[in-house]
Structures are given as C-alpha cells and as structure tokens.
Amino acid sequence: MLTISAPLLRRIADYGKRKYPLEFGGLLIGRYLDGNTTVSVEDILVQKNSVSSRYSFERGSTNLTPALEKFFRQEPSLTYVGEWHTHPDGPATPSRQDMTSMQELAKDNRVLINNPVLMILEQTAMRFRMEAYVLYDNQLLKYSPVQDLDNYPGPKQSFYGRSNPRPS
Numbered sequence: 001m002l003t004i005s006a007p008l009l010r011r012i013a014d015y016g017k018r019k020y021p022l023e024f025g026g027l028l029i030g031r032y033l034d035g036n037t038t039v040s041v042e043d044i045l046v047q048k049n050s051v052s053s054r055y056s057f058e059r060g061s062t063n064l065t066p067a068l069e070k071f072f073r074q075e076p077s078l079t080y081v082g083e084w085h086t087h088p089d090g091p092a093t094p095s096r097q098d099m100t101s102m103q104e105l106a107k108d109n110r111v112l113i114n115n116p117v118l119m120i121l122e123q124t125a126m127r128f129r130m131e132a133y134v135l136y137d138n139q140l141l142k143y144s145p146v147q148d149l150d151n152y153p154g155p156k157q158s159f160y161g162r163s164n165p166r167p168s
Contacts, residue, residue: 001034001038002040004132008041013121013123020086021088025057027045028080028083028117029071029079029080031079032079039082049061049062081117083102083117083118088123093131103135114135116134118132119132
C-alpha cells in the first residue's frame with residue numbers, strides 16, 4: 001500500500017501547474033511501515049538544477065546527499081522512496097524512459113532501493129490526475145485506485161497494492 005496526504009498531493013500539483021507546459025518532478029521522501037508492505041510518502045525534494053522540456057525531465061543531483069541526510073536524521077527518520085514527475089497533456093502512464101529510469105535506479109548500488117515508487121501527474125492547463133507505480137520484478141505495477149486531484153475528498157489517500165504486488 002502507498003499513502004500520501006492531500007496537502008502533499010496539492011503541493012506536487014502546484015509545481016506541475018507552475019512549470020506547465022514543461023515536465024517537472026522531484027524525489028519522493030517517506031518511510032516504510034508494516035514490515036515494508038506500506039510506503040508512506042511524507043515529503044518531496046525538488047532540485048533547482050533539474051532540466052525540463054516539453055517531453056522530458058532530468059532531475060538534478062547537486063547537493064542531493066546533504067538534503068537526503070537531513071531527512072534521515074530527523075524524527076521520524078525519512079528516506080528516499082522514489083520519484084515523481086509530470087506528463088503535461090499526456091497520460092499518467094510510464095513512458096519507456098520512465099521504465100528504464102526506474103530499472104536503472106533499482107540497480108544503482110548507491111541508492112539502496114529495490115522497489116522504487118514512481119508517481120506520474122497527468123496534467124492539462126485545467127486538470128490533474130495522478131497514478132502511482134512500484135517497480136517489482138523489473139516491471140512497473142500500478143497502485144490503485146486512481147485519484148482525481150480536482151475532486152480530492154479527504155486528508156489522506158491510500159493507493160492499495162499488495163506485499164506481493166501484481167498488476168491491477
């Protein structure tokens with residue numbers, strides 16, 4: 001399962017709105033709960049030296065380690081759990097590049113994350129919709145349900161997956 005607060009979803013949507021029509025994104029910061037079966041996304045980290053275009057986004061990495069260490073030292077300790085980015089005027093489904101990036105991330109010995117989360121914000125000038133995925137068995141599997149941010153009802157959203165996820 002993956003959980004994220006409504007205010008944090010709004011913060012992500014606000015970044016997308018400000019950067020539209022360019023892709024934009026950042027890191028997901030959170031913690032693992034319930035024997036690592038739940039990912040609680042509790043913050044995001046946006047790098048100033050990221051490169052955005054209409055159809056691509058490359059997250060910057062300048063001063064990334066000190067910023068992540070600050071999250072790790074706080075109480076409760078938070079860690080890097082994945083990535084988020086926008087798809088302006090496009091679907092909230094992973095592109096081939098998204099898949100490759102997540103696979104490379106899971107193989108990177110400096111990252112120490114086997115099952116990174118990917119959140120994609122589909123956006124138009126007037127509407128936002130978010131999908132969340134987890135890399136499992138070298139595939140991006142979708143968490144459900146899909147949440148429409150325009151009609152977001154509550155304080156916390158849960159995206160249900162399984163400890164042994166399979167496509168929904």
